[in-house]
Amino acid sequence: MISPLSHRFVQAKWGGFHLKDLFEIKSSIKRFDANKVTVFERGHHPYIIRSGSNNGQRGYLKENEKFLNEGNTISFGQDTATLFYQKEPYFTGDKIKVLKSTLQQFEQKEALFFISSLNKAFSNFSWGSSRFNVKTIGNQIFNLPVREDNQIDFDFINSFMRQLEIEFLEVLKNYLAASGAPDFCFTKEETLAIESLKTKKFKNFKVTDIFNIRNTSSLLSREIISNSGSTPYLSASAENNGVNSFISYDPSFLNKGNCVFIGGKTFVVSYQEKDFFSNDSHNLALYLKEKKYSHKDILLGLATCINLSLRHKYSWGNSISSQKIKHDFVTLPLEDGQPDFEFLGNLTAALKKLVLKTVDDFVTEKTSELVTQ
Incomplete structure (x- = not known):
């Protein structure tokens, strides 16, 4: 049985748009080779490469900020067709293009919706394809919901993304309920494992x-x-x-x-x-x-x-x-x-609870945001 959200998606009116008509395709300001820089695990500014995971981020760089690319853009891995929304300014590795929207209404929700459609449009391109040049990227057509006047239906996009977020939060709530750790309290052994980690x-x-x-x-x-x-x-x-x-x-x-x-x-x-x-x-x-x-x-x-x-x-x-x-x-x-296998098991159990607590905090925060919207 088709879900109400899927039904809305299917019933929407769609139109095709050339990427170049909605985005300025820019080269990254400077390429940073991973083997020539120090990549940090946290802090500083994101370092975006052609990876298909972790939002394209390998870690963080501490480099001259004049080489940062603008935030509120989409990073495009030129020979992998990996697309990710980058909220904050970032550095890049090799063969990353920066897609800067020319639309007045373009923030995270719009970007994520656009990326979903762009991923489908580029799905037939093979890794390392020579077709990933700027001209081909710009001429790529992808579909977006449109109003009766054939303009992009941003009301639909925002409503759809909000409902999708509600459903996703419900999935997380069910996961937390099934996790068996609703209070996230450490056992004595788990507390000791966390406290002794630095000296272990x-x-x-x-x-x-x-x-x-x-x-x-x-x-x-x-x-x-x-x-x-x-x-x-x-x-x-x-x-x-x-x-x-x-x-x-x-x-x-x-x-x-x-x-x-x-x-x-x-x-x-x-x-x-x-x-x-x-x-x-x-x-x-x-x-x-x-x-x-x-x-x-x-x-x-x-x-x-x-x-x-x-x-x-x-x-x-x-x-x-x-x-x-x-x-x-x-x-x-x-x-x-x-x-010390017992220490390792207790440490893992404690870390799982910390992660679940982080997820619980995220669900609480996002639920509150949705209520006030």
């Missing part, structure tokens, strides 16, 4: 001393039927915890869950709670040797430790393997010369 000692351990390493089974996408069942089908993607679809297939191809999963060609690390199918035998499944510590929060923490310890070493051009990882080390919290 860490040590490098061979990955193979901590985990049993297995290559996963391999099911190519052409061999499966998407959404045909309830078992996760994993790829090496960073999106959706690596889950590409849920399928039904020959159980002999199943991999046991409750493990740390590594996308072999991309080095994307995640925790997999349930048994799963995998799209590539280059992917790795890491099973904790000390079974009594093989619990969700501990394994979530271990996934983070693996990522932080090895992400500098592996990439698409230098992929990890079951042979290479035998020579690798993972940095873990230490207690009496051994990995």
Whole structure:
């Protein structure tokens, strides 16, 4: 059954617009190469690259502010067609165009709606396409809702985005209700883990001393039927915890869950709670040797430790393997010369509650804003 919001979307009158008629396509003021600057995790000004995640942001730069690009613009990854709204002034990496609206009415809600349509318009372009030149970008047609006079219907856009935000907040409220931590209170052990983090000692351990390493089974996408069942089908993607679809297939191809999963060609690390199918035998499944510590929060923490310890070493051009990882080390919290798995689990549980509290505060703030609009 189609939802009321989807029904409104389908019933709206739409018109096509050339991108160049609504935006000025500008080159970034200066390109900053990632290997020639210091990228900070927080503070200063956003550093926008051609990434498809985290709003295109790699981190923050502290550079001459005369090279900042204007805020309230859209960053466009020129050979990846990644589009993100940038509210504040920002620095850029290579091949980023800045789309500055020529419309009087253009802020975050309008930008996000426009980006959704632009993403669809550019969806048939391949990565690295030579068609991503300024002329082609400008001539690209994308659809927007229009009034009877064929002018952009901003009332519809704002009303639609407001209703979408209401529905999204409802989803978050349901998630929080199901999280089982409505008071977000730390246990004694979780409090101690947070307080002792700065003074906690860490040590490098061979990955193979901590985990049993297995290559996963391999099911190519052409061999499966998407959404045909309830078992996760994993790829090496960073999106959706690596889950590409849920399928039904020959159980002999199943991999046991409750493990740390590594996308072999991309080095994307995640925790997999349930048994799963995998799209590539280059992917790795890491099973904790000390079974009594093989619990969700501990394994979530271990996934983070693996990522932080090895992400500098592996990439698409230098992929990890079951042979290479035998020579690798993972940095873990230490207690009496051994990995402190209990500390790691308590720390992870505390961090989860902090994140949930942040989400709860966000929902409360946004709900209040919607009420006063």
